[in-house]
Amino acid sequence: MIKLRAKAYVGFLATAFATAGFLTAGAGTATAATLQNTLQGTYYGTQWLTPHQQCINEENARNKQTYGSEDGGDNQYFYCALGDRNIAYNLWWRHYV
Structure with missing residues (x-):
């Protein structure tokens, strides 16, 4: 639960930076980079x-596969949040677009 809260707080901060017009430098010009949340799946559990638990397992696996760490990397990560009528969990991907 602490990990989920920490990621939600980081997500909030990332949104604030994205809203403020966070810029990255690229090939001599400034390019706007925006953090976006993309739904990756909804988990209703298994027997x-x-x-x-099902969502957290997938979150950890995708973070490790994509970023080399279960915590994600560089303000980008997969995370779980309550979904459908608070009976399911959604897996979201926080990433730059």
Whole structure:
């Protein structure tokens, strides 16, 4: 739960930076980079796993595969949040576009 709260706080801060017009330098020109949340899946659980456990397992696997760490990297990461009528968990991807 602490990990989820920390990621939500980081997501909030990232949104603030994106809203403020965060710029990155590229090939001599400034290019606007925006953080975006993209829905990756919804988990309702299995006979052996709760929806939260199922989502967290997928979150950790995707962060490790994509960023080399279960925590993600450089303000980009996969995270879980309550979804459908608070009975499911959604997996979201926070990334630059």
